[in-house]
Amino acid sequence: xxxxxxxxxxKSELMEVIGQHNPGDKIAVTISRNGTxxxxxxxxxxxxxxxxxxxxxxxxxxxxxxEPITDAEKSKFRISSGFxxxxxxxxxxxxxxxxxxxxxxSVDRKVIGTAQELKDALTSRDxxxxxxxxxxxxxxxxxxxxx
Numbered sequence: 699x700x701x702x703x704x705x706x707x708x709k710s711e712l713m714e715v716i717g718q719h720n721p722g723d724k725i726a727v728t729i730s731r732n733g734t735x736x737x738x739x740x741x742x743x744x745x746x747x748x749x750x751x752x753x754x755x756x757x758x759x760x761x762x763x764x765e766p767i768t769d770a771e772k773s774k775f776r777i778s779s780g781f782x783x784x785x786x787x788x789x790x791x792x793x794x795x796x797x798x799x800x801x802x803x804s805v806d807r808k809v810i811g812t813a814q815e816l817k818d819a820l821t822s823r824d825x826x827x828x829x830x831x832x833x834x835x836x837x838x839x840x841x842x843x844x845x
Contacts, residue, residue: 699735700728757781757813759820760843761789766813767801775832777803779811794841802831820845 700706701715702725719725719742727738757764763785772778780801786792804810805819805827819827826844833839 699730700726702726757816759817760791761787762791762796764802764813764816771801775801775836777801777832779803779809780831781810781813781816790843790845791841794843796829796831796839796841797833799834800831800839801833802829804830 701712704715706712706715723742725740725742727740729736729738762783764781765784767777767780767782771780771782780803782801783791783796783798786796786798802810802816805816807828807830808815808819810816810819820843823845826842829841829843831839831841
C-alpha cells in the first residue's frame with residue numbers, strides 16, 4: 699500500500715519508487731493483511747546476496763537459511779558443531795538435492811564452527827566444494843556443489 703509515506707497505486711509506481719533506492723537503504727513498507735495494515739521495515743540487499751548475510755549467528759546464503767544447532771542436537775548426533783538449514787529456497791544448495799533440516803558439519807573436510815567460517819567456506823572459492831552433513835533421522839549425506 700505504501701513505501702515510507704508514499705502511496706503505491708500500481709505496479710509501475712511500485713517499480714519507480716523501488717528503483718530510487720540503493721543497496722543498504724532502509725524503507726518502511728505498509729501492507730494490508732485481512733483488513734489490517736502492517737508496517738514492515740526492509741533493507742535493500744545488493745545483487746551479490748549470494749555472498750552471504752550474517753545476522754545474530756544466522757546466515758543466509760545460496761537460498762538457504764542456516765542456524766547453529768542446539769546442544770541437544772550436538773549430543774544426539776555426537777558432533778561438536780554444525781549449522782541446520784531451517785529454510786530453503788531456490789539456489790545452488792536446493793538444486794544439489796539438499797533438503798530442509800540438513801545439518802551441515804563440514805565443507806571440504808573442514809569442520810564449520812562459526813557463521814563466518816560457513817560464509818567463507820561457501821563464498822570465497824571458485825569451482826566446487828564437498829559438503830558433509832546429517833539429516834534429523836541420522837542419515838549422513840555428502841554433496842558436491844559447484845560455486
